[in-house]
Amino acid sequence: AQSVAQPEDQVNVAEGNPLTVKCTYSVSGNPYLFWYVQYPNRGLQFLLKYITGDNLVKGSYGFEAEFNKSQTSFHLKKPSALVSDSALYFCATGFQKLVFGTGTRLLVSP
Amino acid sequence: GAVVSQHPSRVICKSGTSVKIECRSLDFQATTMFWYRQFPKQSLMLMATSNEGSKATYEQGVEKDKFLINHASLTLSTLTVTSAHPEDSSFYICSARDPRGRGGRETQYFGPGTRLLVL
Numbered sequence: 001a002q003s004v005a006q007p008e009d010q011v012n013v014a015e016g017n018p019l020t021v022k023c024t025y026s027v028s029g030n031p032y033l034f035w036y037v038q039y040p041n042r043g044l045q046f047l048l049k050y051i052t053g054d055n056l057v058k059g060s061y062g063f064e065a066e067f068n069k070s071q072t073s074f075h076l077k078k079p080s081a082l083v084s085d086s087a088l089y090f091c092a093t094g095f096q097k098l099v100f101g102t103g104t105r106l107l108v109s110p
Numbered sequence: 111g112a113v114v115s116q117h118p119s120r121v122i123c124k125s126g127t128s129v130k131i132e133c134r135s136l137d138f139q140a141t142t143m144f145w146y147r148q149f150p151k152q153s154l155m156l157m158a159t160s161n162e163g164s165k166a167t168y169e170q171g172v173e174k175d176k177f178l179i180n181h182a183s184l185t186l187s188t189l190t191v192t193s194a195h196p197e198d199s200s201f202y203i204c205s206a207r208d209p210r211g212r213g214g215r216e217t218q219y220f221g222p223g224t225r226l227l228v229l
Contacts, residue, residue: 032216043114043203043220044154046213090153095216098144098205100153 002027004074004091006101013081014109021076021104023091032095033074035065038088038103047089050074061085081108113137114206116221123194124229131189131224133204139184140206144218145177148201160187194228201225 003026013019025031032051036044048059055067065076076089086108091101113136123129133143141162146154158179159167166179176198178190191198203223209215 034217036220041201041223041225043116043222044205046217046219049213049217051214051216097156097159098154098218099156102153 002031002093002099004033004093004099004101006089006091006104008104009102010105010107012107012109015083016080019078019081019085019106019108021089021091021106023074023076023101025072025074025091025093027093031074031093033065033067034092034098035059035063035074035076036090036092038090044090047076081106083108083110114204114219114221116202116204116224118224119222120225120227122227122229125195126193128190128192129194129226131191131202131204131226133187133189133206133221135185135206135208138206138208138210140187140208141184143181143187143204143206145179145187145189146203146205148203148223150201154203157189162187191226194226196228199226199228 005024034049035047038044047063048057050057050067058064063078065074067074089104092098115134117132121129143160145157147157148154156169157172160179160181162181162184168174181187201223205218205220207218
């Protein structure tokens with residue numbers, strides 16, 4: 001069965017500092033990996049995906065993620081965090097069916 | 111990008127009544143839509159896959175007679191929670207794939223969600 005794990009319930013970072021939100025996957029074959037962001041009482045917004053190709057994927061709002069096959073990871077990163085980045089972030093895998101991680105709450109302090 | 115809408119955004123109903131939630135793809139046609147449920151401070155769980163013109167495919171443990179799904183057109187899927195009970199209170203989110211979207215054919219785009227509260 002496919003799964004993703006987000007080991008951190010919450011990540012705290014100061015505005016202007018780099019941020020990393022971790023995700024590891026367990027997928028047979030080539031993984032389809034996604035990052036979504038959810039603001040309070042809202043649906044999910046697509047940030048980026050990895051299917052094939054370059055291991056470094058660039059997405060919306062300055063976010064990027066690095067696919068690491070040897071470590072089975074797909075960590076979300078941003079060089080300089082903004083207070084407005086504070087939200088709930090979900091890693092997911094799948095094509096026909098998306099399987100989500102448990103989510104990581106990112107809190108960016110001014 | 112692809113836009114998916116849901117209506118209503120919030121609904122409060124009495125126990126025993128039925129509630130219908132609509133999911134629409136606004137600028138694209140979706141042969142397949144997905145319905146998820148999200149409990150407070152938890153992740154999304156896929157409930158069912160809605161297929162235009164055919165029966166929905168339900169995930170294990172989801173009661174198909176309780177959560178009726180109809181996908182009558184290429185832009186509309188509805189989820190009806192029948193005989194709702196307080197334990198059905200949750201955040202329901204739909205999604206659809208738009209092959210023309212920035213994320214490609216593999217990416218699901220999500221609606222804003224419907225919060226259901228059953229008293």
